[in-house]
Amino acid sequence: KQWYQRRVRELHICPDEVLPTNRKAGELPDSVKIIKDMPEMSKFVYEFYYTVVNRLVKEQQRLALIAPKKPAEEGKVEEIKVMSTQEAVPIVDLPPDENSSEEETES
Numbered sequence: 001k002q003w004y005q006r007r008v009r010e011l012h013i014c015p016d017e018v019l020p021t022n023r024k025a026g027e028l029p030d031s032v033k034i035i036k037d038m039p040e041m042s043k044f045v046y047e048f049y050y051t052v053v054n055r056l057v058k059e060q061q062r063l064a065l066i067a068p069k070k071p072a073e074e075g076k077v078e079e080i081k082v083m084s085t086q087e088a089v090p091i092v093d094l095p096p097d098e099n100s101s102e103e104e105t106e107s
């Protein structure tokens with residue numbers, strides 16, 4: 001088999017790169033993370049988003065300390081409504097796929 005016909009077993013990502021990248025085509029990235037399976041991918045995504053959220057929270061706190069609040073805003077508290085998944089994603093019965101067999105749609 002040719003190299004392009006083989007099944008890829010690992011995912012190579014560059015988590016430190018942002019789009020658009022300054023790296024030219026053909027140049028190797030500075031750091032590469034190799035993901036071997038889905039549990040590793042799940043762990044990576046969790047840790048990646050955790051660090052991004054923490055960085056954003058710290059930046060927001062830093063900006064809150066720098067910018068003084070206006071007197072009218074000091075006692076004002078914003079209410080954040082947390083939606084349950086049932087509220088956020090309605091369950092809808094979709095029509096059967098044209099390519100599916102009748103046996104699949106009946107079960």
